[in-house]
Amino acid sequence: MSLRYAVLTLLDIDPGSGYDLKRRFERSVSHFWSASHQQMYRELHKLHDEGLLDCEEQPQAGKPDKKVYSLTDKGRAELRNWVAQPAAPQKIREPFLVRMFAGHHLSRDELHGALDAQLQLHRGLLDNYREQNERVLKSDPALQERYWLAHQTLLLGIEAEKTWITWAEKLLVELEEKREETN
Amino acid sequence: MSLRYAVLTLLDIDPGSGYDLKRRFERSVSHFWSASHQQMYRELHKLHDEGLLDCEEQPQAGKPDKKVYSLTDKGRAELRNWVAQPAAPQKIREPFLVRMFAGHHLSRDELHGALDAQLQLHRGLLDNYREQNERVLKSDPALQERYWLAHQTLLLGIEAEKTWITWAEKLLVELEEKREETN
DNA sequence: TCTTTGTATGCAACTGCTTGCATAACCCGA
DNA sequence: TCGGGTTATGCAAGCAGTTGCATACAAAGA
DSSP: OHHHHHHHHHHHHSOBOHHHHHHHIIIIITTTOOOOHHHHHHHHHHHHHTTSEEEEEEEETTEEEEEEEEEOHHHHHHHHHHHHSOOOOOOOOOHHHHHHHTGGGSOHHHHHHHHHHHHHHHHHHHHHHHHHHHHHHHSOHHHHHHTHHHHHHHHHHHHHHHHHHHHHHHHHHHHHHHHHHHO | OHHHHHHHHHHHHSOBOHHHHHHHIIIIITTTOOOOHHHHHHHHHHHHHTTSEEEEEEEETTEEEEEEEEEOHHHHHHHHHHHHSOOOOOOOOOHHHHHHHTGGGSOHHHHHHHHHHHHHHHHHHHHHHHHHHHHHHHSOHHHHHHTHHHHHHHHHHHHHHHHHHHHHHHHHHHHHHHHHHHO
C-alpha cells in the first residue's frame, strides 16, 4: 500500500511523469523504497482513474512526449489522511542473512567472498546516500527546513549502512583469526 | 525465493511441522525473515511435491496429529547449491519512512506520537533479540560453534535495532528543542 | 551507417504474499 | 458447559510485485 503514498508524496513535492518518478525513486527515496518503472505506470494509471491525480501531456523537443502528473485536491486530502494513520510495521526480509543462517554449508573462501561482496554493496549504498546528503546540505535552507524530516530518513539510511559495514568488517576479521588458529 | 531456503535451512537444523516452523520463524529467524502459517504450509507442500522433503505423520496424545518434515538428500543438495550462489540484494521497503518522508503534513504532536510508537516497537524488537542472544549464549558450545554464523546474524539484528532507537531518540530530542524555540 | 544509450510509455503472464475463512481436537477457567 | 486460547492444518480470492516483451524517437559514438 505504501507505493501509492510514496508516489503521492513525491508528486506533492514536485509534479512529474512516470519516468521522472522512477529516477527520483533511485536518487532520493532508494534508502526506504524501491519500485520498477512498470509499477510506477500502473500506480499512476490507478491513481488517475481514482481522481487523485491530474494528467497533462507535454510535448518535448528532441524527446518523446511525457505525461506530467500532479495531485488533485482529493489526492492531497488522501495523502494527508494517510500520513496521520499508523503504518503497518514492515516485514523484515534479508535474503543475504538467510544465506548466512545456512552459512555452515560454505567453505571459508566462499564465506569470505560472500561477506566481501556484501561489504562492497553496502559501501556503495553508503557513498550514494552521502552524495545525496551533500546535495541536501547545499540546497535552499527554506527547503531544508520544510523537508527536514525527509532529510532525517536519509541520515537513518546512512547510519544503517554504517551498521552493516561495521558488522561485515568485524566478521571478516574474525574469519581471518579463525583461519590462523586452524593453520 | 528465499522463503524456500529459509524453510530448508530450519528443517536441515531440525525436522518439524508447519506449525513448528511458524513458531521457529517468530522465535529465531524474525530478525531477517517472516512468514505466515499459510506460506509455510504452501511451501512445505511444494517442497514435498518436488521431492526435497520427506513427510511423516505423527499422532500426538492430547493434540492434533502433525506432519513432520525433514530434508531428503535432494533437499540437502538443493540447499547447499543455493547457499553457494550470490543472493539478490533485498529491495528496501519501510512504510514508516514513507510516512516520515511526507511528515511535513503532520502536526508536532502527531509526529511525536508516530516517532514514539516507532521507538517502542524497536525497543520491543531489541528486547526480543537480546533474549534470543541470552538463550544462544547458554546453549551447548559445540552447537554455538557450528551455528556461529547464524548467531552473527542475530548480533547484526541487535545492532540494527540500536541504530533505529538511537535515531528515533535523537529526533524526539530535536523535536523538543524546536518546540521550545517556537514557544 | 549502424549500434548503443537514454528518454518515455505500456501490456501480459506469472509468482509471491496477504486476507479472510474454515475445520477440528484439546485444555483451562468462569 | 460455554467461551477463549493453543495446537494443527488447509482452501480460495485477491493484490502487490516481478519478468519478459514491445514500441518509438533522438543523440552520440564506432
